[in-house]
Amino acid sequence: MQFSSHLLESAVNAFSRLPGIGKKTALRLVLHLLKQDPAEVNQFSEVIARVRSEIRFCRNCNNISDTDICSICSNPMRKQQMICVVENIRDVIAIESTQQFNGTYHVLGGVISPLDGVGPDQLFIDQLTERVKRAGTEEVIFALSPTIQGDTTIYYIQKKLHALPVRVTTIARGISFGGELEYADEMTLARSLQNRLPVENYVSSR
Amino acid sequence: MQFSSHLLESAVNAFSRLPGIGKKTALRLVLHLLKQDPAEVNQFSEVIARVRSEIRFCRNCNNISDTDICSICSNPMRKQQMICVVENIRDVIAIESTQQFNGTYHVLGGVISPLDGVGPDQLFIDQLTERVKRAGTEEVIFALSPTIQGDTTIYYIQKKLHALPVRVTTIARGISFGGELEYADEMTLARSLQNRLPVENYVSSR
Numbered sequence: 001m002q003f004s005s006h007l008l009e010s011a012v013n014a015f016s017r018l019p020g021i022g023k024k025t026a027l028r029l030v031l032h033l034l035k036q037d038p039a040e041v042n043q044f045s046e047v048i049a050r051v052r053s054e055i056r057f058c059r060n061c062n063n064i065s066d067t068d069i070c071s072i073c074s075n076p077m078r079k080q081q082m083i084c085v086v087e088n089i090r091d092v093i094a095i096e097s098t099q100q101f102n103g104t105y106h107v108l109g110g111v112i113s114p115l116d117g118v119g120p121d122q123l124f125i126d127q128l129t130e131r132v133k134r135a136g137t138e139e140v141i142f143a144l145s146p147t148i149q150g151d152t153t154i155y156y157i158q159k160k161l162h163a164l165p166v167r168v169t170t171i172a173r174g175i176s177f178g179g180e181l182e183y184a185d186e187m188t189l190a191r192s193l194q195n196r197l198p199v200e201n202y203v204s205s206r
Numbered sequence: 207m208q209f210s211s212h213l214l215e216s217a218v219n220a221f222s223r224l225p226g227i228g229k230k231t232a233l234r235l236v237l238h239l240l241k242q243d244p245a246e247v248n249q250f251s252e253v254i255a256r257v258r259s260e261i262r263f264c265r266n267c268n269n270i271s272d273t274d275i276c277s278i279c280s281n282p283m284r285k286q287q288m289i290c291v292v293e294n295i296r297d298v299i300a301i302e303s304t305q306q307f308n309g310t311y312h313v314l315g316g317v318i319s320p321l322d323g324v325g326p327d328q329l330f331i332d333q334l335t336e337r338v339k340r341a342g343t344e345e346v347i348f349a350l351s352p353t354i355q356g357d358t359t360i361y362y363i364q365k366k367l368h369a370l371p372v373r374v375t376t377i378a379r380g381i382s383f384g385g386e387l388e389y390a391d392e393m394t395l396a397r398s399l400q401n402r403l404p405v406e407n408y409v410s411s412r
Contacts, residue, residue: 003299004264007260007261010253011256019235036258044220045255046255048247048250051217064209064214
């Protein structure tokens with residue numbers, strides 16, 4: 001692309017470094033900004049600078065936070081004895097959006113994946129075991145992706161927690177609501193048969 | 207979406223106001239920025255603020271520019287007597303990328319479209335006629351979209367230029383390179399038959 005303005009060019013380049021945004025989309029975004037109110041664009045620019053410099057990670061659970069301890073860990077209305085272990089911040093947002101979970105989280109920062117060079121030391125696993133010991137946690141719920149890496153991570157952490165008086169569970173795997181049986185993969189179908197529920201439980205959980 | 211950080215929330219909201227970017231994509235972009243080097247994020251933030259406050263529109267051709275007169279209008283190596291009339295800045299970039307045009311541009315800022323409330327007064331048409339008079343332009347080339355609105359705009363401007371000693375042309379419409387005849391629409395096919403070229407011209411223009 002040939003630009004008649006260096007400033008336009010550097011703005012387009014900056015946007016096109018974002019994931020999933022090519023040069024043409026970047027140009028469209030920059031031209032959109034040029035049409036906006038200057039005050040609004042300044043606000044946008046400012047929030048980007050602030051989000052990088054001011055956002056912190058909760059010392060307790062490693063979730064994104066405005067303060068040292070996040071609003072979930074410091075909320076006395078939430079069950080601090082229940083920890084849901086997730087891979088990343090997006091998973092926290094997904095579970096929070098269900099409005100069904102009233103415990104706390106622990107963000108691992110990934111799953112164990114030797115092929116990608118991610119070992120247990122790169123993840124916040126020690127912080128989790130420390131936290132379980134310190135806080136007298138009653139239940140650790142794994143909500144990791146149903147992959148080999150996810151299962152390896154569950155297995156590894158579970159062994160670490162073995163000696164502690166804590167209940168360790170994982171979220172149910174099964175056929176999604178609205179999913180068709182015939183299109184489900186064999187692994188999911190087999191597991192959902194294995195972990196079948198009494199119908200009373202099923203009805204009450206709806 | 208439920209966020210544990212107000213700053214994260216406002217950054218996601220800011221990104222999701224951009225065209226074609228929803229909440230989930232916005233979240234992905236913000237989390238990507240959080241992983242970047244703070245200096246790079248600051249640079250990104252700064253370029254956004256600068257692009258809005260410092261970019262100017264060329265006084266001559268209305269193209270985006272870092273200076274009062276853009277680098278194309280002030281370039282003595284380009285044929286200042288030849289003006290290519292385009293709809294917007296994206297079209298300038300597209301034509302510049304071909305590296306085949308050595309004249310100057312005139313950015314109209316749109317096409318006449320009464321249904322969208324765009325009349326001749328909202329476009330930079332008077333500036334074009336003024337410019338043609340002032341600069342002793344030899345040729346005005348229309349490179350507008352092949353739509354009813356584009357054709358209306360050509361017709362309107364051509365009438366305005368009628369009295370002036372200037373050649374008025376439009377870029378060729380026809381079958382695209384790599385296009386299949388059978389899939390071409392009737393209008394394009396009809397026009398490309400009407401405006402057929404002697405084979406010598408065709409070969410020499412490749």
